[in-house]
Amino acid sequence: MNLKELTQSVGELEEEKVLEMLNNFVASNPSEEEAGKAVAxxxxxxxxxxxxxxxxxxxxxxxxxxxxxLTEAINVLKPVIGSGDTTKVGTIVLGTVHGDLHDIGKNIFKSMAEAAGFEVHDIGIDQPVQAFIDIVKEVKPNIVGMSGVLTLALEAMKDTVDGLKEAGLRDSVKVIIGGNPVTKEACLHIGADSFTTNAAEGVKISQGWVK
Amino acid sequence: MVENAQSKNQLFIDIDEGKIPKRVPVYTWMDITYIMQYAGVDLRKAQWDVDKFKDMIEIGAKSFQSDINPATFTRIQPVYNILGAQNFVMSSEGQIQHPEITGMGPEDYDEMIADPYKYTHDKILPRLYKNLDTTPEEKAKVFAKAFKAHSDIFGQIFAHHDLMNEKYGLANDRVGCQTVAPFDQVADQFRSFTGISSDIRRCPDKVVAACEAVTPMMLKAGVKPHSSRQKRTFIPLHMAPYMREKDFEKFYWPTFKALIEGLWENGAAPLLFVEQDWTRYLDYLNELPAGTQMMFEYGDPKVIKEKVGKKHIVTGLYPLTLLARGTKQECIDKAKEIVDILAPGGNYIFTFDKVAINIKDANPENIIAVNEFVKEYGVY
Known part of the structure; x- marks a missing residue:
């Protein structure tokens, strides 16, 4: 299989072509190493x-x-990827803050972060401060990602960061916020380390933190 | 100049007739939840307390220096409760929101396209409203109960609005009913944001046919006996900024344009909430029939005024978020900047870039200061 062509077809979102290439590839009984290259x-x-x-x-x-x-592609490749531990680049806790029910942006970030090799613990929408604290204690992530669409989410993000501080967890993680209302000013006010309205950029920022 | 309801109404009538009014009209728009919090009542309770809605309308009328009462009811919790709504859900803090839901699977396009009314009634509504997912007899009962509650509640709301407008000398409500762009209907209520984003690649022809199929429904919803330039049809636009232009051109624009033209032909005048950034699509918006009111969220006010402000009524673009944390002077300076760009030549109503829904969205004192400023400064 031409890996460059695969990369290009994924980039161009040519679903049929990607799946056809991968199905043929899996049928050719590739080694785990080859499969790893296809994932990459x-x-x-x-x-x-x-x-x-x-x-x-x-x-x-x-x-x-x-x-x-990408989810479809990985599903096709699963049987040939093998059971060996895939290299995990870092761990992210992710959730939509309390008061807000929106999750489309969060889900995009999640799939892109997973594609980049992060282990993502998504705790869902409208999550109270305590839920973030509990999961951070449990999985000890590198990064906490908070999402929201409504303007009111900004205050909820601040509550959440304050909660992490009070629980003595703030210094052990990087915090990134995302969603329609986030700005540089909001980021400062909230006490997050970074902000973005672009999921791809959010993944890049996260990669920078775990290097 | 002493202003009363009549002179304030005249400001809007002048705008609608393409004349330059005495001053820039000020139209602040709040969801009733903002006013409930301003009044110090808990949203989780207040949205059930229909008897107190009148008090909220009065607080809206007297408190914010808007020419039109900001108090707007769109999502009525008791009605959603009767229906068991899945598409409008109250959050832990009481703000009712629209979560990502799917009312129709991709395999059902053909059935929906063949008879959208029947499909909506039989299949989609019971999925979006779980109390309709029952026997036909029970369904009819739930439906009747919900509609009765809806008309009783809105009957009170509208009557009290009129009363308060008289008491406080305000202009009439500018919104008479609401509809949705056909593509947004198929996306938001039928297939979901996620579903439609795949469908336009996997079954593009069906998406086009689906938008065409629902257009008559959307048109019907947007025309009422009292529809006019002063009682407009509100259309909150959603999906276009999240699409590529070539997808917009193929899937979104044709039926949206047909809807807007259809509304005008039937005596209804649209008021669009142009959500997010439509800079890429300003030339398209300029193709719509003249006098369409457009409330812009983001974009460069100069470019928007230049491209669509000659033909259409431009509003919005004042950042609500500034009102949350800015000083009074910063807020007023921003208002001056926006008014200086958008007011010359008329065709302009001062509004914020989005509706205030939660007290955290904007400091009420800043709203009042800005509105008072615009009324004085915006004299032609």
């Missing part, structure tokens, strides 16, 4: 999707579809 090629394609989003050629709907495509 898909991940590179996903990074291209992120770049195209940043350039304004792709939009949120395209990112959502990219997430779906």
């Amino acid at each position: 090629a898909c991940q590179e394609g996903m990074a291209e999707v992120g770049d195209l989003f940043e350039k304004g050629e792709y939009f949120v709907g395209d990112l959502i579809f990219a997430g779906e495509l």
Whole structure:
């Protein structure tokens, strides 16, 4: 299989072509090493999707579809990837803060972060401060990601960061916030380490933290 | 100048007739939940307490220096409760929101397209409203109960609005009913954001046909006996900024344009909430029939005024978030900046870039200061 072509087809969101290539590949009985390379090629394609989003050629709907495509691709590859531990680059706790029920952006970030090799613990929507504290204590992540769409989510994000501080957990994690209302000013007010309205950029920031 | 309801109404009538009004009209729009919190009542209780809705309407009328009463009811909890709504759900803190839901699987496109009314009634509504997922007899009962509650509650709301407008000398409510762009209907209520994003790639022809199939329903919802330029049809736009232009052109625009033209042809005047950033689509918006009111959330006010402000009524673009944490002076300076760009030549109503829904969205004192400023500064 031509890995460059695979990367390109993922980047161009050519679903039929990607699945056809991968099905043929799996039928050829590849080694685990070869399968690992195919996964990496898909991940590179996903990074291209992120770049195209940043350039304004792709939009949120395209990112959502990219997430779906990647999930499908990994499912096809699963039987040949093997059971060995895949390399985990870091752990992220992710949730939509209390008062807010929106999760589309969070889910896009999740699929892109997983594609980049992060272990993601998604605690869901409308999550109280205590839920973030509990999961941080349990899984000891590198990064906490908070999401929200409504303006009121900004105050809830601040509550959550304050809660992490009071629980003595704030210094053990990096905090990134994402969603429609986040800005540099909001980031300072909340006490997060970084902010983004672009899931691909959020993954890049996260990668920078676990290097 | 002493202002009363009549002179305030005249400001809007002038705008609607393409004349320059005496001053920039000020139209602050709040969800009733903002006013409930301003009044110091708990949202989780107050949204059930229909008897107190009148008090909230009065507080809206007298408190914020808007020419139109900001108090707006869109999501009525008792009605959603009767229906068992899955598509509008109250959060832990009481704000009712629209979660990502799916009312229709991708395999059902053909059935929906063949008879959208029947499919909506038989299949989609019971999925979106779990208390309708029952026997036909029970379903009819739940439906009747919900509609009775809906008309009783809105009957009170509208009557009290009129009373308060008279008492406090405000202009009439500007929204008469609501509809949705056909593509947004198929996305938000039928297939979900996630579902539609795949469908436009996997079964593009069916998505086009689905949008065409629901257009007559959307048109019907948007035309009422009292529809006019002063009683507009509100359309909150959703999906377009999240699509590529070539997808927008194929899937979103044709039926949306047909809807807007259909509304005008039937005597209804649209009021669009242009959510997110539509900079890429300003030339399309300029193709719509003249006098369409557009409330913009983001974008460069100069570019928007230049591209659509000659033909259409432009509003919005004042950042609500500034009102949350800015000083009074910062807020007023911003208002001056926006009014200086958008007011010249008329075709402009001062509004914020989005509806305030939660007290954390905006400091009420800043709202009042800005509105008072615009009324004085925005004299033509």
